[in-house]
Amino acid sequence: MTHALKQLMLWLGIEKNRTSHSEKVISAFGAMVGILVTILMTKWLSQHISISAGSELLIIASFGATAVLVFAVPHGALSQPWQVIAGHLISAAVGVTCQYLLGATPLAAAIAVGLAVGLMYYTRCIHPPGGATALNAVLGGAGITQLGYSYLLFPVLNNVIAILLVAIMFNALFHWRRYPVHLSRLVTEPVQLEVPSEDVSLTTEDFNAAIRELDSFVDLTEEGLSELLEKAKQNALLHIEHPEKISTGKFYSNGKIGHTWAVRRVIDEGKEGSKNDVIIYKNVAGNDLYNTGMLEREAFRQWAKFEVYEQNGRWLRLN
Structure with a gap:
C-alpha cells in the first residue's frame, strides 16, 4: 500500500516540501498584505479619477496568482518584475x-x-497569471469590456504597481529573500572553498541540501533537478580542455558554478609570441561584471575553460 501511495504521489506530482514552517507563514502573510494593499490603493484611485469603477474593477482576479508567485516564489524566474x-x-x-x-x-x-x-515567450516575460488577464479582458463582463484600452491603465497597471511595491518592501524585511532576485548577486559574498572547485563532484544530495538551506520554494521537481544535474555533467565531459586559440571579440567562460562564474570578452590582444603578448578583456556576465583587466595570453587561456556564445539571454558552450 505504501509503494502504491508513493507511486500515486509521483504521478500526481506531489513533491516533498523542504521549506520551513516560518517560510510558509511569511509567504501567506505577504500574499495577504499584497492583495489588501492592491485593493485599497485601487479603491482610493477609483475615487479620484474619472472612471466610474465598480467593485469588480478594484482588482483583477489574476493578481491572486501573481501574489502566489511574488510572495511564495520570490526567487522564481516567473516572479520577477519584468515578468509581472x-x-x-x-x-x-x-x-x-x-x-x-x-x-x-x-x-x-x-x-x-x-x-x-x-x-510573452518572445518578449521574455512568461507570467502565468497573464493568461488570466487576457481572458478577463474578453469575458470579464460589461464593466471590463467598456473600458477598452484604458483597461491596461486601470485597473491592470495600478494593480501591477501596487503588488510590486509591496513585494519589494515586504521581501526586503527577510535577509534570505531577495526581490528582485538580482539583489542576491549584489549582496551575497562568494563562498571561498578550501579545496579547488575542480576537485568537487556535485551530487543530487548536494543540490537538495542547498535548496533546504535556501529555505525558499524552488519550482523544480526532484526528477527535474536530477536530470538537469546529469545533463550538466554530460555536457561538462564533452570538453575538458582549455581553448587552444584566444581571439579578439570572442567570449570565454571559466566554467565555474555560482558566484565565481564569469564570462569575459576579449577586447584586444598583443601579438602572439611577442613581449606584449597580453589579453585585454571585459567581464560581460557573472562575477566582477563590467570590470576590465589584462592577463598574459597563457594565463588567460588557463582561466578560460571554453568559448561561449549568448542565445536568448543564456550563455552556451560553443561546440
Whole structure:
C-alpha cells in the first residue's frame, strides 16, 4: 500500500516540501498584505479619477496568482518584475484587441490566451497569471469590456504597481529573500572553498541540501533537478580542455558554478609570441561584471575553460 501511495504521489506530482514552517507563514502573510494593499490603493484611485469603477474593477482576479508567485516564489524566474509588468500589460492589450475585433466570444477568448502566451515567450516575460488577464479582458463582463484600452491603465497597471511595491518592501524585511532576485548577486559574498572547485563532484544530495538551506520554494521537481544535474555533467565531459586559440571579440567562460562564474570578452590582444603578448578583456556576465583587466595570453587561456556564445539571454558552450 505504501509503494502504491508513493507511486500515486509521483504521478500526481506531489513533491516533498523542504521549506520551513516560518517560510510558509511569511509567504501567506505577504500574499495577504499584497492583495489588501492592491485593493485599497485601487479603491482610493477609483475615487479620484474619472472612471466610474465598480467593485469588480478594484482588482483583477489574476493578481491572486501573481501574489502566489511574488510572495511564495520570490526567487522564481516567473516572479520577477519584468515578468509581472510586461506579462500582465501585454496580455491585457491582446485581450482587449481580441474582444474589440471578435467580441466576447469563446473564439476570441481562446485566441487572446494563445497570443498572450506566444508574445510573452518572445518578449521574455512568461507570467502565468497573464493568461488570466487576457481572458478577463474578453469575458470579464460589461464593466471590463467598456473600458477598452484604458483597461491596461486601470485597473491592470495600478494593480501591477501596487503588488510590486509591496513585494519589494515586504521581501526586503527577510535577509534570505531577495526581490528582485538580482539583489542576491549584489549582496551575497562568494563562498571561498578550501579545496579547488575542480576537485568537487556535485551530487543530487548536494543540490537538495542547498535548496533546504535556501529555505525558499524552488519550482523544480526532484526528477527535474536530477536530470538537469546529469545533463550538466554530460555536457561538462564533452570538453575538458582549455581553448587552444584566444581571439579578439570572442567570449570565454571559466566554467565555474555560482558566484565565481564569469564570462569575459576579449577586447584586444598583443601579438602572439611577442613581449606584449597580453589579453585585454571585459567581464560581460557573472562575477566582477563590467570590470576590465589584462592577463598574459597563457594565463588567460588557463582561466578560460571554453568559448561561449549568448542565445536568448543564456550563455552556451560553443561546440
